[in-house]
Amino acid sequence: MTDQRPPFPPFTAESAEQKVRAAEDAWNSRDPERVALAYTEDSEWRNRDVFLSGRAEIVAFLRDKWQHELDYRLRKELWAFTGNRIAVRFEYEWRTDQDRWFRSYGNENWEFDENGLMRRRYASINDFRIAATERRVAR
Secondary structure, eight states: OOOOOSSOSSOOHHHHHHHHHHHHHHHHHTOHHHHHTTEEEEEEEEETTEEEESHHHHHHHHHHHHHHSEEEEEEEEEEEEETTEEEEEEEEEEEOTTOOEEEEEEEEEEEEOTTSOEEEEEEEEEEEEEOGGGOOSOO
16 A cells, blocks of 8 residues: 555645645654654655665654754744645754754755655755744744
8 A cells, every 4th residue: 555645746835834734743743753654765865964765764864863952843834835846944943962052944845756755855954053042933
């Protein structure tokens, strides 16, 4: 049986927004296995300077990420969409184990297959050091 993750392309404004909200909810769960289910088995990723291929690598990457980026909380915003592609901007906040807080800003380009699974994710991300009192992403 083929995995499916509605809504399916081609996207409308409403269905693209549903994809963005579903991704935000999954990432905020900090559950690598849950997040990985949104991607094809052979999904290609670029995350900063890291290149990944497939769900197993995605799960391992996210496990490591959330062991180092503590109290992670993310917000995504739909930027553009067409056909089977969506572009988002995002910001997330996290802290180190030494209680240093950061806000990370970035953009992602997503490409989906006909089953609504993401087959490509390309993310560009920059980190900005903040004081704990400057946090603004909802907890």
